[in-house]
Amino acid sequence: MNKDKKKKSLSYRLFWPIRNEKWQPISIPVASILISFIAAAIVILLLGKNPLQAFYNLFQGAGIFPKSSYAGYKSILTDFLSLLNAMTPLVFASLAVAVALRAGLFNIGVSGQMLVSGFLATVIVGYSGLDAIIAKPLVLLVGIVAGGLxxxxxxxxxxxxxxxxxxxTIMLNYIAQYVISFFIQMYYVDPVSRQSKYISEEARLTLVNVEIANLKMDIPLGFILAIIIAILIKFLMDKTVVGFEIKAVGSNRKAAKYTGINVGRNTVLAMIISGGLAGLAGVTYYLGYFSSIQxxxxxxxxxxxxxxxxxxNAHPIGIIFSSFLVSIIDQGSTYMSSQAGIRQEIASVIIGLILLFSACGAYVKHKVSRLKEKEEDRKDSES
Amino acid sequence: MSDYIVEMKHITKSFPGIVANDDVSIGIKKGEIFALLGENGAGKSTLMSILSGMYEPDEGEIYIRGEKVQISSPNHAANLNIGMVHQHFKLVEDYTITENITLGIEPIKRFAGLFPYVDIRNANRKIEELSKDFGLEVDPTKKIADLTVSMQQRVEILKVLYREAEILIFDEPTAVLTPQEIDFLLGIIEGLRNSGKTIILITHKLEEIKKVADRCAVLNKGKLVDVLDVKTTSVNLMAQLMVGREVSFESEKVPAQFKEEVLKIEHLTVKNEDGFEVVKDVSFTIRSGEIFAIAGVADNGQVEIADAIAGLTKVSNGKIFLEGKDITNESIRNRTEIGISYIPEDRQSYGLFLDFDLSTNLALKQYYKEPFSSKGILNKDVFEQFGSKLIDQFDIRSGQGIKTQVRSMSGGNQQKAIIAREIELQSPLMIFVQPTRGVDIGAIENIHNMMIQQRDQGKAILLVSLELEEIMNVADTIGVIYNGQLQKVASSESLTTNEVGEYMMGAKHE
Incomplete structure (x- = not known):
């Protein structure tokens, strides 16, 4: 048995975080990120470019590392703030998916829910001319209610x-997409941009071009809310009766019914929460990151x-980190393409790879536990 | 050269965490019925899975007809004329008997010498002959879905015989049968032996072994305890060897003292998802201090009665009263609150959340109440204290105490956890559905004692069981169900096992 341990020591030590179930929630996502970056590096090498340079540019563009030069009123801080601005709707949307997943539901209607709440907030508040102090909370409220419904x-x-x-959800996505497009083109279209008319600055959830210390910055108010909401959702799911019942329904509907949990009510409730979060994603996207709807x-x-x-891992805090990473790649891609001469689409390839490998996480987990079983089987038989 | 047709020498097989077979050596003579006796988890199924090619042993050798073999797959085992009749039937419901039996080795004819097709007529004839030869008459053109359980078992046996098995392994064949069907099956098994086949019978029912087996190997915790000559060994000794200590077959019971009426069912009718009446106009009462058992063959409506009382199934007609209160339309949770504890038949998909930890599962019926939660916030400390208390009190064994994922616990301990949780509710009515299914003998004794203890404390108990022995053992009153109707309700002293069996078959009714 000792001999056996020595033989596989290197690979054993290298992979122990993935083998250890306690670490799997962190180690598997990290491993999938690493693998996807390696895969992306191969693609970039095939294009004849330096992958390390490209990745460095990516982080520069996103405001993580400083660029060599900045335009007027710009600095690493402005880049970083626009990163947070872009990340905010992604956090909300991912939370929406996660809450539904915990209830055993697959909400792929987040886009439709975003669009409906974004559109209603635009029409009700965005064009109303209300003061910022009323308009901004109202936008959030409309978003939550519309998405939740x-x-x-x-x-x-x-x-x-x-x-x-x-x-x-797929059907509702289509309905939302075309009905809203009808209303925009009939009533709210801006003839120049061919999009909906821009909303008032008062209603917008991102403060645009704020001048501080000789810098013009976009300040995403929704980002702070996103962090607070993520923590709230974590509390809701881990510590409350409501969260427990939602998780119970997601884990085993039959047992939930047997326990006396109202499965129907919890299914609806989980989807209301999920939709409400998608609504927040919608308003921070259409009335924050953008200010009109295409x-x-x-x-x-x-x-x-x-x-x-x-x-x-459908975990609220984990989602903050994963959204952060995906947003970095997305935001940094323009700069990477201009600096390293790599087409912007490569960034999409990297994101695609990360998402692909992360989706394989469950498979990896399954495979590892299978391998472990086999190995122990063998170890037992050898001993 | 030995006279053994099968010899397994020094077989060792381990799985993570347990040694299923530890240096087991057995020899089986041609033309005998050899029984393998042991509790659940004693290693008898593993040993036979090795013989039938499902597992390979870690150590040890197998000789078939004196030749050393390595059985690498079930197909290989079939080539060696070894066949297994599985406990859980492996049949295609929508296929006919012939199609099931010939599946994989269909007789092929070629149309115009070119296009292959299955010669079903020829196959039907062959199967009919085969079934007559062994006294297992079946209509080969019938579909599996239309057959009774005992007929399906015949098909399983024919499947093995069709593959020219000489060595037949029966894995707990009587678990799903009525007493009369069991007698018939044992007759068939004896017939097979008399026609020269070798039979290996896996079971934990001693009386069956006594009836038909020639020799019997007793396994306990993976080790071979002894090989006995059945004729000269007493049932008590076999049981002792199997469990490793003395067991009492009769649960100790003081005479029941019935008090006030707790549950009253009036003209209960329940329809299943397809709209068929699976429970028809059933009425009975259970009093405090009474164990009322519903006896019946599987799927005759008994589980639906239990579900209807607990609120899991809708009642289409009739009324249910608990302590005088009409609960027919109450929610499941309200019924729990009013006073029903329910140990469900399927503990893994109903009774427990396998991915949740033990303390959560133990608090499952109370988490929403003080002190487990207040103002909607869970108090995990209370969960843990409560869990630890029950674990001690009911001797629930698990790897990591209250933090153990229930999935990783043994069936017996999962069942203990459910029973602990339900007893802790102190409900006036307790429903036990198949409480000892898949639980080993030691734990069965324990569960029976707990039920009787609860009865003596004045609970009303409804027991639904397919094990007639269990019902005769613990029940005060027996209701026999057949085809959704109660055939007979009488005190357990006034009924014999055979009478109950006849009512279960619908052969006799009032």
Whole structure:
């Protein structure tokens, strides 16, 4: 047995964090990130460029490392703030996916829920001319309510008519996309940009071009809210009766029913919470990061968030980190392409790879435990 | 050259955490019925899985007809004329008997010498002959879905015989049968032996072994305890060897003292998902201090009665009263609050959250109340204290105490956890559905004692069981169900096992 241990010591030591179940929630995402960067490096090498340089540029562009020179009113701080600005809707959207996942539901309607709440907030508050102090909270409120209602509808359809949430959310995505595009093009279109008219600055959740210390910065107010909400969701899921019941329904519906938990009510409730979070993603996206809505287009955030949530283990704090990473790559891509001469699409390839490998996390976990079983089997037989 | 047809020498097989077989050596003579006796987890199924090619042993040798072999797959075992009749049938419901039996080795004919097709007519004829030869008459063109459990078992046996098995392994074949069907099956097994086959019978039922087996190997915790000549060994000695200590077969019971009525069922009718009436106009009462057992063959409506009382299934007609209160339309949680404890049949998919830890599972019926939570916030300290208390009190064994994931616990300890949780509710009515299924003998004794203890404390107990022995043992009153209808309700002293069996088959009714 001793001999056996020595023989595999190197690989054993290298892989112990992945083998150890306690560390798996962290080690598997980290490993999938590393693997995807290595895969991306190979792609960049094939293009004849230096991958390390490219990755460095990526981080420079996102405001993590300083660039060699900055334009007027710009610095690493402004870059970093726009990173946070872009990251905010992704955090909310991923939380939306995660809450649904905990309840055993697959909410792929985040994009539709974002669009509906973003549109309603735009129409109700964005064009109203209300003061900032009223307009901004109202935008958040409209977002939560609209998203929550739409999510709740999905939950209710599942509970009442047993319509699978994947089907209903996909359908609702289409309905939202085309109905809203109709209204924008009929009533709210800006003839120049071909998008919806811009909302008032008062209603916008990102303060644009704020001048501080000779710098012009975008300050994303929603980001602070995103962090607070993530912590709240963690508390809700881990420490409260409501969270316990949602998790119970997600873990085993039959046992939940046997226990006396109202499965239908919790299904609807989980989808309301999920939809509400998607609504927050919608308003921080359409009335924060942007200030208008492009008709007939669903935001890709709603779909990226599925993988971001998986990468973050559907854990609220994990999601903050995974959104941060994905946003860095997304934000840094422009700078990388200009500096290293690598096309911007490569950044999308990296994100795609990360998301792909993170989706494989469950498989890796399964495989590792299988391998472990086999190994122990062998060890026992040899001893 | 030995006279053994099968010899397994020094077989050792271990799985993570346990040694399933520890240096086991047995020899089986041609033409005998050789029984393997042991509790759940004693290693008898593992040993036979090795013989039938599902597992390879870590150590040890196997000789078939004196030749050393390494059985690497079930197909290889079949080539050596070894066949296994599984406890859980492996049949395709929508196929006919012939199609099931010939699956994988279908007789092929070629149309116009070119296009292959299955010669089903020929196969049907062959199977009919085969089934007559061994006294296992079946209609080969019938679909599996239309057959009774005992008929399905015949198909399993025919499947093995069709593959020309000489050595037949029966894995707990009587677990799903009524007493009459068991007698019939044992007759078939004897017939097979008389026609020259070698039979290995895995079981933990002693009376079956006494009835048909020639020799019997007793396994305990993976080790071979002894090989006995059945005729000259008493049942008590076999049981002692199997458990490793003395066991009492009769649970000790003081005479029941019935008090006030706790549960009253009036004209209960329950429909299943397809709209069929699975419980038809059932009425009975259970009094405080009474164990009322529903006896019946599986799927005759008994589980639906229990589910209807607990609120898991909708009642389509009739009323349920608990302590005089009409609970027919109460929610599941309200029923728990009013006073129902329910130990469900399927502990892994209903009774427990396998991915949650033990302390959470123990608090499952109370988490929403003070002191487990206040104002909607869970108090994990109370969960842990409560869990530790129950673990001590009910001797629930687990790897990491209250933090253990329930999935990793043994079936017996999972069941103990559920029973502990439900007893702790102190409900006036306790429903036990198949409480000892898949639990070893030591734990069965323990569970029976707990039920009787609860009865003596004045609880009303509803027991649903497929094990007639268990019902005869612990019940005060027996209700026999057949096809959704109660055939007979009488005190347990006034009924014999055979009578109950006849009612279970629907052969006799009032």
């Amino acid at each position: 739409m999510g709740g509808l999905v939950g209710w359809l599942k509970y009442r008519f047993n319509i699978h949430e994947v089907v209903s 008709p007939k287009v669903l935001s890709s955030i709603g779909f990226d968030s599925i993988a971001v949530a998986l990468l973050g």
